[in-house]
Every structure is written in C-alpha cells, then in structure tokens.
Amino acid sequence: MKDENLYRPYAADVALGRCSCGQHGSQHEHDAEAARARSLRGEKAESLSTDFVEAALVRAIFPQDATRRLFLKAVGANAAMAAIASMMPISDLQAMTLDKAGPLEKKDLTVGFLPITCATPIIFAGAADFYGREGLNVTLQKTAGWAIVRDKVLAKEFDASHMLSPMPLAISLGAGSTAAPMVMPVMENINGNAITLHLKHKNNRDPRNWKGMKFAIPFDYSMHNFLLRHYLAAHGIDPDKDVQLRVMAPPDMVANMRSGNIDGFIVAEPFNQRAVYEKVGFIHLLTSQIWDNHPCCAFAATEDFVNQHPNTFAALVRSIIRATAYVNKAENRKGVAEMIAPANYLNQPQTVVEQVLVGRYADGLGQVLNAPDRIAFDPFPWHSMGVWMLTQMKRWGYIKGEVNYKDIAERVYLATDAKKRMAELGLDAPAQTYRKHMILGKEFDPAQPEAYLKGLPAAA
Amino acid sequence: MSTNLSFRAALLSVLLFACFIGIWHLATLPADGGAVSAADAEYAALMGQGAGKAEGFPTPAAVGRTFVHFLSDPFYDNGPNDKGIGIQIAYSLLRVGAGFLLATLVALPLGFLIGMSPLMTRALNPFIQVLKPISPLAWMPLALYVLKDSDVSGIFVIFICSMWPMLLNTAFGVASVRRDWINVARTLEVGPVRKAFRVILPAAAPTILTGMRISMGIAWIVIVAAEMLVGGTGVGYFVWNEWNNLALPNVIFAITMIGLVGMLLDFAFGVLQKMVTYRD
Numbered sequence: 033m034k035d036e037n038l039y040r041p042y043a044a045d046v047a048l049g050r051c052s053c054g055q056h057g058s059q060h061e062h063d064a065e066a067a068r069a070r071s072l073r074g075e076k077a078e079s080l081s082t083d084f085v086e087a088a089l090v091r092a093i094f095p096q097d098a099t100r101r102l103f104l105k106a107v108g109a110n111a112a113m114a115a116i117a118s119m120m121p122i123s124d125l126q127a128m129t130l131d132k133a134g135p136l137e138k139k140d141l142t143v144g145f146l147p148i149t150c151a152t153p154i155i156f157a158g159a160a161d162f163y164g165r166e167g168l169n170v171t172l173q174k175t176a177g178w179a180i181v182r183d184k185v186l187a188k189e190f191d192a193s194h195m196l197s198p199m200p201l202a203i204s205l206g207a208g209s210t211a212a213p214m215v216m217p218v219m220e221n222i223n224g225n226a227i228t229l230h231l232k233h234k235n236n237r238d239p240r241n242w243k244g245m246k247f248a249i250p251f252d253y254s255m256h257n258f259l260l261r262h263y264l265a266a267h268g269i270d271p272d273k274d275v276q277l278r279v280m281a282p283p284d285m286v287a288n289m290r291s292g293n294i295d296g297f298i299v300a301e302p303f304n305q306r307a308v309y310e311k312v313g314f315i316h317l318l319t320s321q322i323w324d325n326h327p328c329c330a331f332a333a334t335e336d337f338v339n340q341h342p343n344t345f346a347a348l349v350r351s352i353i354r355a356t357a358y359v360n361k362a363e364n365r366k367g368v369a370e371m372i373a374p375a376n377y378l379n380q381p382q383t384v385v386e387q388v389l390v391g392r393y394a395d396g397l398g399q400v401l402n403a404p405d406r407i408a409f410d411p412f413p414w415h416s417m418g419v420w421m422l423t424q425m426k427r428w429g430y431i432k433g434e435v436n437y438k439d440i441a442e443r444v445y446l447a448t449d450a451k452k453r454m455a456e457l458g459l460d461a462p463a464q465t466y467r468k469h470m471i472l473g474k475e476f477d478p479a480q481p482e483a484y485l486k487g488l489p490a491a492a
Numbered sequence: 493m494s495t496n497l498s499f500r501a502a503l504l505s506v507l508l509f510a511c512f513i514g515i516w517h518l519a520t521l522p523a524d525g526g527a528v529s530a531a532d533a534e535y536a537a538l539m540g541q542g543a544g545k546a547e548g549f550p551t552p553a554a555v556g557r558t559f560v561h562f563l564s565d566p567f568y569d570n571g572p573n574d575k576g577i578g579i580q581i582a583y584s585l586l587r588v589g590a591g592f593l594l595a596t597l598v599a600l601p602l603g604f605l606i607g608m609s610p611l612m613t614r615a616l617n618p619f620i621q622v623l624k625p626i627s628p629l630a631w632m633p634l635a636l637y638v639l640k641d642s643d644v645s646g647i648f649v650i651f652i653c654s655m656w657p658m659l660l661n662t663a664f665g666v667a668s669v670r671r672d673w674i675n676v677a678r679t680l681e682v683g684p685v686r687k688a689f690r691v692i693l694p695a696a697a698p699t700i701l702t703g704m705r706i707s708m709g710i711a712w713i714v715i716v717a718a719e720m721l722v723g724g725t726g727v728g729y730f731v732w733n734e735w736n737n738l739a740l741p742n743v744i745f746a747i748t749m750i751g752l753v754g755m756l757l758d759f760a761f762g763v764l765q766k767m768v769t770y771r772d
Contacts, residue, residue: 187640
C-alpha cells in the first residue's frame with residue numbers, strides 16, 4: 033500500500049536524485065512504474081475506494097501536512113503504517129466504505145433524448161449497450177420538445193436527459209422555468225448545427241440584407257438562439273426588432289420552409305441536411321464558421337438525483353463518456369450513422385444522418401462539400417463556455433441584474449467530476465476549466481465577461 | 493325498399509371512394525423525371541435520388557404499400573420508441589378508457605345530484621359554465637406541473653374533457669324525467685335509492701348515454717393531440733414520430749387508423765344507446 037496508493041500518504045520524500053526504493057535505475061523509472069500502478073488502481077472502483085479511505089484516515093490523524101511529513105521522516109513509512117494499523121481498524125473501514133460506495137443505488141433508469149445527431153453518444157451508449165457494461169438498465173425515451181424535456185426532468189420522470197447546454201444554467205437560475213438546481217456532468221457534441229435558408233434566398237447571402245426575414249429557432253435557451261442572435265447582431269441586424277425569431281420543432285421548420293412561412297432556421301442536425309434532402313433549402317453556413325468547436329447539447333440531471341444516486345450517476349456518466357469517445361472517431365462514424373438512423377432512434381433516412389456524421393454532404397446548391405469537423409463529440413464541460421452562455425442570456429435580457437458568471441458556471445458544469453470520470457477511463461482531460469474562445473473573429477476572455485459584453489453591439 | 497336503398501347507398505359510397513382515389517392518383521402522378529439536370533452522380537446520390545425516395549405528396553399506391561407494411565405486423569416491438577400500430581392504439585385506448593371511467597364515476601353521481609336538486613343546479617351552474625368551454629389541452633401545462641407525471645396528465649386531460657357532456661346530459665336527463673312517473677313512485681312510497689335506480693335511471697338512460705357517446709368522441713380526438721404533445725407511446729406519438737421523419741404516407745396511415753378506431757368506438761356506444769332506448 034505504500035507507493036502504489038493513489039494518494040501516496042506515506043511518501044515522505046521521493047525526489048532524492050536516485051530511486052527511492054532501490055529497485056529501479058532512476059527516480060524517473062521508479063515514478064513511471066508507480067504512476068502506472070496507481071492509475072491501474074484508480075480505474076478500479078474497489079482499489080480507488082480503499083486507497084481513498086486510507087488517505088483520508090492519515091489526513092485525519094495529521095491535519096497538518098508538514099507534521100505528517102516530519103513524522104514519516106522520523107519513523108519511516110513502514111513503521112508508520114504498522115503503528116497506524118495497530119491503532120486504527122483501517123481494513124474494516126475500507127470494507128465499510130466499499131459496501132457503501134460500491135453498489136448502484138438505482139439500476140433501472142429512464143433517460144430522455146431528442147431525435148437529433150447531438151444525442152448520438154446518449155443513443156449509441158444504448159444501442160451498443162455501454163450502459164449495460166456499467167450494470168445499468170437504461171430506457172431511452174424519445175421526446176417531442178425541449179420544454180417537455182425540462183418538465184419531465186423536473187417531474188423526475190426522467191432520471192437524466194439530453195439537454196441543450198444552456199438549459200441546465202437557465203433552469204438552475206429559474207429563467208424560463210421553475211428554479212431547480214441542475215448539474216451538467218458532460219457535453220455531448222461540439223459544432224453540429226447550421227443556418228439553413230430557403231432556396232429563394234440563394235443569392236441573398238449577406239446577413240446585412242436580412243431585415244424583415246423570419247427565422248425559426250428550436251428553443252429560447254439554446255446555443256442556436258444565442259449563435260444566430262450573435263451572428264445577426266454582428267452584421268448590424270437587431271434580432272429583436274429587425275427580424276422575427278420563432279420557436280419551432282425541427283420537422284415543423286422543414287415543413288414551414290417548404291410552404292414559405294419562414295425564410296430560414298438554425299437548428300441541430302440532421303434537420304438542416306433534411307431540408308436539403310427535401311429540396312426546400314440550402315445550407316448557408318455551418319455554425320462552426322461562427323464559433324469553431326462551440327458547445328451544443330449536453331447531458332444533465334437534477335442535483336437531487338446526483339445527491340441521492342452518486343454511484344449510479346458516476347456509472348451513467350462513464351458510459352456516456354465512453355460512447356462519446358467512440359462516436360468521435362472518424363472511422364466509426366459510418367457505422368454509428370447506420371445504428372442510430374432507424375425508427376427507434378432518429379427515424380431519418382440513413383444517407384441524411386451519414387452526411388452529417390461523416391461530413392461529406394450536399395449543400396443544396398448543387399455542390400458536394402467536405403467538412404469532417406461538421407460535428408464532433410467532446411465530453412469536457414468547459415466553464416468558460418458556460419460563462420459565454422450566461423453573458424448572452426444577460427445580453428438578450430433572459431436574465432437580469434448582477435450575474436455571478438463563474439459561480440453559476442462552476443456549480444452547474446461539473447468539470448472536475450468530468451475530469452475524474454475521464455481519468456477513470458484512461459482519457460486525457462484538460463488541466464484548465466477556463467480558456468479563451470474565438471467567436472466570430474473576436475476573442476472571448478472568460479475572466480472579463482462584463483468587458484466582453486460591453487464590446488458587443490446591441491447589448492441590453 | 494329499405495334493402496334497395498341501403499344497397500344503392502353502399503354502391504354510391506364505393507363509387508365516391510373510387511373517385512377520390514382516382515383524383516388523388518391523377519393529382520400525384522410523378523412529374524416527368526427526365527428534366528433533372530446532369531448534376532454529378534455523387535450529389536444526386538446524396539440527395540437520395542434513385543434510392544426509392546418519394547418526391548412530393550405520396551401517391552395512393554405508396555400509401556397502400558404503407559398500409560400493407562404496418563398492418564402485416566401490427567404488434568412488433570423494437571424498443572421503447574418504435575412499436576407497432578396495434579400496440580400504440582392499445583396504449584391510447586387504455587388512457588382514454590382510464591380517463592373516461594374516472595369521468596363517468598364523477599359525472600354520473602354529480603349529474604344526478606344536480607338534476608334532482610334545483611338548488612344545486614343554480615349553485616354549480618356558474619362553475620360548469622366557466623370550466624366547460626376550456627380546451628382540454630389548455631390544462632396540459634398545469635396538469636404536468638401539478639401531477640408531475642405525463643401519463644397521469646394525459647389521463648387527467650381525458651377525464652376533464654369527457655366530464656362535461658356527461659355531466660350536463662345526466663343532469664338534463666334526470667331533471668326531465670316525467671313528473672307522472674315520479675308521482676307514481678311517490679304514491680307507491682318507493683324509497684329514494686330505489687326511486688333513483690328503478691325509476692329515474694332507466695328513464696334518463698338514453699340521455700345519459702348520448703352524453704357518454706359525445707364524451708367518448710371528444711376523448712378520442714383529444715388523446716391524439718395530448719400524445720403528440722407529451723410523446724412516449726400511443727397513436728398520437730406515432731403520428732408525431734412519423735411527422736418528425738416527414739413521412740407523409742405513414743402519417744396518412746395513422747390518420748386513417750385514428751378515424752377507424754373513433755368510428756368503432758362511436759358504433760359501440762350507438763349499440764349501447766339502442767339497448768336502453770324505450771318508447772313512451
């Protein structure tokens with residue numbers, strides 16, 4: 033338990049210029065092997081739990097880390113271990129926490145999703161039974177709209193659900209909803225949306241001329257709404273006065289475009305591609321051209337659910353991260369498209385889904401374009417993304433008054449938790465949870481949200 | 493004479509149907525396909541050409557194929573979001589049945605009370621008049637919030653929409669039982685319970701059943717809309733799911749099935765109504 037312990041409570045000194053155990057050629061080799069052993073222990077829930085208990089106990093005995101180090105130096109790690117073990121029932125405690133932390137609190141779960149490609153990891157984890165590997169029995173429930181998703185999550189009919197990434201922030205703040213603390217452990221997709229215009233606008237590509245046009249958006253609290261508003265405002269169009277924005281379900285968007293009721297829409301795939309397939313519209317731009325690698329949809333649950341079912345929640349998040357990593361690989365995309373296109377999931381023609389996931393697509397104006405990054409899947413919930421969304425909610429008047437950007441983003445977006453789960457699966461997670469983003473050629477610095485907001489046109 | 497009439501009526505029905513299909517067929521004849529520009533083959537393939545993709549409004553033949561496809565296996569179950577039409581209709585009927593039964597349990601006794609007491613009629617009338625014209629679906633958001641369960645909310649919406657025709661018809665039927673019969677019952681010193689069940693109920697039964705028949709018609713209309721809204725299961729969800737795929741033949745199929753089931757329900761209540769009708 034000495035060096036392989038993930039928390040290394042007995043390591044008094046390691047960097048002495050030579051290997052501290054004497055079995056390795058150098059301290060570097062020693063460290064590398066110990067790190068391997070540690071990460072192996074970290075992957076297994078059992079050893080992780082026993083190590084954690086041991087570390088916590090040692091920390092409780094020596095609240096001051098300096099004292100602990102002095103003590104270990106004075107008596108040696110082995111003597112210290114024996115001394116503590118003789119006084120404290122470490123193994124009993126470890127067994128107790130294993131009992132408590134081990135089993136899943138709830139195995140039969142209902143998870144909601146909307147039939148769009150953003151939900152690919154959630155759907156694929158079901159289709160390929162990644163949930164089953166974690167011992168979960170998940171029923172995936174297709175849902176008709178975002179408002180219903182919100183209501184069903186709050187009513188606890190869904191244990192967790194696919195959501196638009198601004199929704200957990202908005203619900204936690206009580207914007208457009210009854211306030212309920214939500215958490216968002218992982219993102220689903222980045223990019224994966226587009227602005228589609230009616231074919232009659234094929235020579236009207238400059239947004240400065242879009243005054244008086246009607247656009248459909250999927251939901252108020254969506255990246256789609258924020259990105260379209262941002263894009264319009266950057267081109268001198270006031271999204272509240274110069275154009276009409278209407279909330280609409282995706283298939284209604286395609287139908288309304290056919291009948292000419294709307295001039296364009298911004299929505300998740302595959303409905304942009306579907307409008308092309310139906311010969312009613314063309315893809316004006318992919319949203320990656322507004323903000324490359326922008327967040328879109330997410331996976332979220334209420335804070336209550338997480339507090340009551342920590343192990344189940346961890347298992348659920350692990351299955352989704354595993355699925356996210358799988359579906360993000362370019363070589364898997366074709367097979368994934370085939371798997372999620374049928375009626376039980378997206379219920380779309382396979383070629384439409386494939387054009388989105390593979391990124392080689394018809395643009396509706398007679399050209400075949402290549403955009404391998406048209407949609408990508410990355411679970412890490414950047415706090416800086418949450419801060420940007422909050423600036424936009426404030427900008428367009430969805431939330432009022434002082435906003436504590438960082439606090440809210442950090443409470444809802446569980447980046448630390450995501451790091452832990454990603455590490456459990458041997459995936460690399462970023463060290464930071466904030467970074468700067470380039471959005472429409474302007475840098476967004478999450479440390480200066482108010483300054484960024486002041487620099488934007490049409491700020492409320 | 494009467495058989496002759498019904499034979500001619502049936503003939504006319506068939507003829508009208510044939511005309512309808514014929515016009516539909518002519519109206520949806522595919523436009524000349526040769527006009528497609530010589531765009532490159534990959535683009536055409538990505539647009540779904542040559543992959544059996546139907547353009548424009550579906551033809552009767554395409555819809556016919558859809559009917560055969562769905563009806564040949566009405567009870568398949570490919571997971572929670574893809575079930576056969578038979579299973580979906582069963583879910584809808586179950587919800588309608590539950591809501592309707594609850595409404596009956598409330599509306600009939602309450603209707604009796606209102607019908608027999610002029611005081612209660614006047615006291616409850618304003619409430620009924622306000623609640624009656626509310627579109628049942630308008631209750632949905634409120635129901636979802638309070639009941640916290642979409643299934644129960646669906647049943648509640650059916651309950652509330654089946655309630656009023658039954659309640660009003662029961663009250664009206666009870667109130668307009670012939671005075672002579674009540675007086676005879678009084679002369680014979682019949683107890684109130686016995687009077688209610690042996691005199692008033694049979695006398696008011698045809699009116700009550702008319703109310704129930706109207707309620708059932710409304711309930712069947714409302715369940716489709718409610719299920720489209722909340723999703724999950726049921727024939728309304730089926731319509732929504734096919735609409736999500738913009739698959740019009742499937743939507744037409746579902747609409748027809750909804751109509752047929754509605755007709756059968758109405759027919760069943762028609763038979764019941766005949767059974768309780770009496771001649772003065």
